[in-house]
Amino acid sequence: MLSLYTLILGAVSVYAAANYPPIPADLTTPVQQRIAIQSPNQISVAWNTYTKLAQACVQYGTSSKSLRSKACSQNAVTYPTSRTYFNTVQLTGLKPATTYYYKIVSTNSSTQQFFSPRVAGDTTPFTLNAVIDMGVYGTDGYTIDMDMSKRSTIPTLDPSLNHTTIGRLFNNLKQYEFIIHPGDLAYADDWYEKAHNFLDGTNAFEAILEQFYEQLAPISGVKPYMASPGNHEADCTEVPNTAGACAEGQRNFTDFNNRFGASMPKAFVSTSKSSAAKINANKAAQLAKPPFWFSFEYGMVHVTMIDTETDFANAPDGPGGSAGLNGGPFGFTNQQLEFIDADLASVDRTVTPWVIVAGHRPWYTTGTGCAPCQSAFESLLYKYGVDLAVFGHVHNSQSIVPIYNGTADPNGFKDPKAPYYIVAGGAGNIEGLSSASNPPSYISFAYDTDFSYATIQLADKNHMNINFIRSYTGEILKSQTLYKSHSHQFVRNI
């Protein structure tokens, strides 16, 4: 007898099929490779495997033909709903600004390369990219359903690189040295947007993570990929939070924490001659909580990554926060704010003239900004003369005039005291783009018609060039130069 129950089961067997990538026959095969900057002469190499390795090792060297050094770890982590183990190995003692070759030790791996970090104070110009709100490509992602005129075909690449931003980052590999991605990475919690995932949410969530980080690997395996949290890493109430719908891995930044916890830096030892700077940098290193809040230095820039989701008063994803996501806290009360204060106070502009702060939720934006974020962070950014603040969350590109407390800096882009803010949240994801119509007067550029991201060129001690790039075509949508005199060794505006 064909009962309703059997009919439902039939429907389940047709539709309840999460799109897991195939498991390689050789279980030591490295997948989802990603590298990150760990210290002035250290790169972390992280990857996943479908088996727990007794030991995870990487061979490396400056010649592809002889990988003389080897580093190993036994720190593999995982969590109950994940099919994979997360491995992280530290490559230490690297010569700065040098091409290295590395091979993850496996019976099925190939040699890759990376460029080791520039030491703080290296004045060579370079470019980093800011991509935010990226998301998986394919049947569980957004781009496959998009208007074809807005998709690239990129015939010479792996089909998974049809994601126009991932494709552009791949095509332009020679033009930048590392990537910052402050939040909303895979959009795995949006699995419920596709009907085929309805009855298999736990697996669909994990399948999207596996797909996304594998799609990203051709970029993140060769360019340092610096990630910090967004609301989609949190994340449970984006799905109807009914019994069984919210799997273990979806709560409280679990995958994000397992994936990036051992591979992001804390804060660098200061190379300033000032003992106050050294003390503040040491304090920042104690207070850092990677992958949630941390900093690093690279050539002419000090980059501080912050957590706009948890760990400050009325944090939107914190317990009782407006998003109802009940994440964190990850530090003691005010730990993050004390970190930011010590970290920014430590920056010696005669060593790293430029300071960038990157986080997920903006307070100056089209639509509605994050008021608790502004209350928590804005005065710190202004006090220490942060040059550029990078955010996403709102799915478009925006250039905002240097501004403090709602008032545009009278100097504009010619030596402002206030930070220059950008939003680079248009990288592409299943939720689509956010309208940029009727922007407030302090927004000098807003773009919402196609996927985009930002390139940040550190040209010299006084000039930074920001370009917004249309991912599909590579065209520059907007260029903005920021001039700063950087005439004080330590900036204190308040």
Ligand SMILES: *[C@@H]1O[C@H](CO)[C@@H](O)[C@H](O)[C@H]1NC(C)=O
């Ligand atoms: C080896 O790795 C490649 C991907 O790099 C994969 O496609 C292939 O299935 C793997 N081979 C085995 C035997 O697992």
Ligand SMILES: *[C@@H]1O[C@H](CO)[C@@H](O)[C@H](O)[C@H]1NC(C)=O
């Ligand atoms: C990528 O684009 C090509 C060419 O348009 C298409 O044949 C292929 O199906 C696309 N791949 C995916 C995963 O959508």
Ligand SMILES: *[C@@H]1O[C@H](CO)[C@@H](O)[C@H](O)[C@H]1NC(C)=O
């Ligand atoms: C989230 O994880 C952190 C760190 O493990 C923990 O301190 C916190 O209590 C967790 N929050 C919730 C709501 O489970």
Ligand SMILES: *[C@@H]1O[C@H](CO)[C@@H](O)[C@H](O)[C@H]1NC(C)=O
């Ligand atoms: C910020 O601006 C408001 C008016 O919009 C003013 O009342 C307040 O004093 C200003 N705060 C600071 C710290 O400048």
